[in-house]
Amino acid sequence: MIVIVPACISLIINFLVYSHARSSTQRIQPQSITSQLHNETTQQPKVSRRDLNLFRQMLIMFFLFAGGWTPIYLTLVVNEFIAVPSLATSILSLMATICLLTDIIAMIVRDRELREYLRERIR
Numbered sequence: 364m365i366v367i368v369p370a371c372i373s374l375i376i377n378f379l380v381y382s383h384a385r386s387s388t389q390r391i392q393p394q395s396i397t398s399q400l401h402n403e404t405t406q407q408p409k410v411s412r413r414d415l416n417l418f419r420q421m422l423i424m425f426f427l428f429a430g431g432w433t434p435i436y437l438t439l440v441v442n443e444f445i446a447v448p449s450l451a452t453s454i455l456s457l458m459a460t461i462c463l464l465t466d467i468i469a470m471i472v473r474d475r476e477l478r479e480y481l482r483e484r485i486r
Contacts, residue, residue, distance in 0.1 A: 366436045377421045385414050420473050424466050430461020
């Protein structure tokens, strides 16, 4: 239950961001493939490279989140029934923190405007 709620919230927010970005892409640069069936012209939306990159980034971030935090939450549940060594809990907590840091680094690496802003601020 503890892992499911944050994962669902993350999925919902990612879906809203993706749908907003996709609608923005279609407003700014409508791309479509025209196909003709029985003398009728139908428009089939084409998925842009930008949308695919955004979707890939969201999947990476979600799996990093789930992969980093699921073991520590499962350890806390198992700890109610079986004694789990504190070293194991500490290692899993460190793993969750590293996954969170990796998520942040992935966002910085993928966002060109943020990278440029950070370069200006550091120099």
